[in-house]
Amino acid sequence: xxxxxxxxxxxxxxxxxxxxxxxxxxxxxxxxxxxxxxxxxxxxxxxxxxxxxxxxxxxxxxxxxxxxxxxxxxxxxxxxxxxxxxxxxxxx
Amino acid sequence: xxxxxxxxxxxxxxxxxxxxxxxxxxxxxxxxxxxxxxxxxxxxxxxxxxxxxxxxxxxxxxxxxxxxxxxxxxxxxxxxxxxxxxxxxxxxxxxxxxxxxxxxxxxxxxxxxxxxxxxxxxxxxxxxxxxxxxxxxxxxxxxxxxxxxxxxxxxxxxxxxxxxxxxxxxxxxxxxxxxxxxxxxxxxxxxxxxxxxxxxxxxxxxxxxxxxxxxxxxxxxxxxxxxxxxxxxxxxxxxxxxxxxxxxxxxx
Numbered sequence: 478x479x480x481x482x483x484x485x486x487x488x489x490x491x492x493x494x495x496x497x498x499x500x501x502x503x504x505x506x507x508x509x510x511x512x513x514x515x516x517x518x519x520x521x522x523x524x525x526x527x528x529x530x531x532x533x534x535x536x537x538x539x540x541x542x543x544x545x546x547x548x549x550x551x552x553x554x555x556x557x558x559x560x561x562x563x564x565x566x567x568x569x
Numbered sequence: 570x571x572x573x574x575x576x577x578x579x580x581x582x583x584x585x586x587x588x589x590x591x592x593x594x595x596x597x598x599x600x601x602x603x604x605x606x607x608x609x610x611x612x613x614x615x616x617x618x619x620x621x622x623x624x625x626x627x628x629x630x631x632x633x634x635x636x637x638x639x640x641x642x643x644x645x646x647x648x649x650x651x652x653x654x655x656x657x658x659x660x661x662x663x664x665x666x667x668x669x670x671x672x673x674x675x676x677x678x679x680x681x682x683x684x685x686x687x688x689x690x691x692x693x694x695x696x697x698x699x700x701x702x703x704x705x706x707x708x709x710x711x712x713x714x715x716x717x718x719x720x721x722x723x724x725x726x727x728x729x730x731x732x733x734x735x736x737x738x739x740x741x742x743x744x745x746x747x748x749x750x751x752x753x754x755x756x757x758x759x760x761x762x763x764x765x766x767x768x769x770x771x772x773x774x775x776x777x778x779x780x781x782x783x784x785x786x787x788x789x790x791x792x793x794x795x796x797x798x799x800x801x802x803x804x805x806x807x808x809x810x811x812x813x814x815x816x817x818x819x820x821x
Contacts, residue, residue: 530638530777537774541729544736551743556572 481567484559492550499546506539572739574671575678590676597661597673628656632776639777640784646697647783650690654683655776662738662768666761672768675738677731684731687779688723695786704786730778737771 514532518525552558574589581587608621618626632652636644658674665672673679695704708719741764748757 526638530635533770534774534777534781537733537771537778538729541733541736544733544740547740548732548736551572551739 481560481563484557484563488553488557488560492553495546495550495553499549500543503539503543507536510535510539572743573676573678573735574673575676577671589671590673590679593661593664593671594673594679596670597657597664600664601656601660635777636780639780642784642787646694647780650686651776651780651783654686654779655772658683658734658772658775659769662772663765665742665764665768672738672742674734674768674771675742677735680731680735680738683734683775684727687730687782688727690779691723691782691786694783698787707786726782730775734771734775737767741767 510532514528517528521528574593577589579587579589579592605625608619608625611619612622613619629648629652632655633644633648636647636651640647661672661674664670674683692704695707698704709716710719741760744760745757745764748760
């Protein structure tokens with residue numbers, strides 16, 4: 478098999494695995510955070526504003542790990558540097 | 570499919586290329602500057618306001634309230650920086666419903682630029698608040714051995730700030746593009762609406778995180794320090810109770 482096909486196979490498979498595995502952890506973490514925030518709001522409705530704000534910020538922090546995985550898989554699919562390198566070498 | 574609007578050329582004059590990122594950044598800047606200039610040309614203090622002045626007042630008051638809530642101090646010095654970050658990101662994300670518009674925040678260059686602004690603003694505000702020595706003492710805060718970790722944390726949180734905004738906005742346009750080729754009729758509109766919500770939340774989060782970082786460099790550290798010193802002096806006097814209390818507070 479030539480290099481180009483190999484790179485395509487590895488990139489596509491890795492992109493899928495990256496986003497699949499990388500979204501498990503943040504999903505569990507966000508679920509825990511939201512559940513705890515909801516019970517906190519149920520216990521102290523007066524503090525709902527502060528809790529909601531902190532919840533949003535921490536959700537963004539937790540979510541960013543999933544976003545990193547997404548960015549990596551998008552780079553592998555649409556802006557793959559190895560693919561472009563081989564293509565450039567074949568063209569030039 | 571392009572991963573960022575950096576590669577879309579709008580105009581080429583000689584060797585200079587105007588790409589979509591810079592062009593739409595200028596559009597957003599022009600829109601915001603012209604809009605606020607038009608509104609603030611005739612400001613009134615009477616009870617009867619023009620509706621646009623009312624809108625701007627609501628926005629500015631809202632930002633002030635949020636900053637006060639996050640940083641627990643007077644929003645005056647931070648209003649300009651944090652408010653500008655929020656408004657710029659929010660407007661450039663919200664305009665993505667306009668056809669042909671590429672949000673400049675969907676490019677890593679823009680978000681990295683914004684993150685560098687925050688990276689520079691944190692020590693500037695910190696030094697302005699507590700002096701050069703007072704600010705740099707934060708880096709050796711628990712012990713001297715934490716110095717490399719503190720410095721690494723400073724860099725990694727800036728990178729996280731940039732990549733988070735980029736990833737969210739880019740995923741919005743990307744998902745809309747992919748869905749257009751799979752289910753072209755209604756579903757992309759739903760995702761676009763979701764993208765608007767995400768863009769707004771990301772603008773809010775970027776501004777709040779910038780404020781949190783700045784506040785942690787100025788006020789929060791000082792308060793923690795004061796509390797600890799108080800506890801230590803109380804402990805030296807032979808009272809056990811305040812130490813336990815501060816430990817409980819840390820445990821929370």
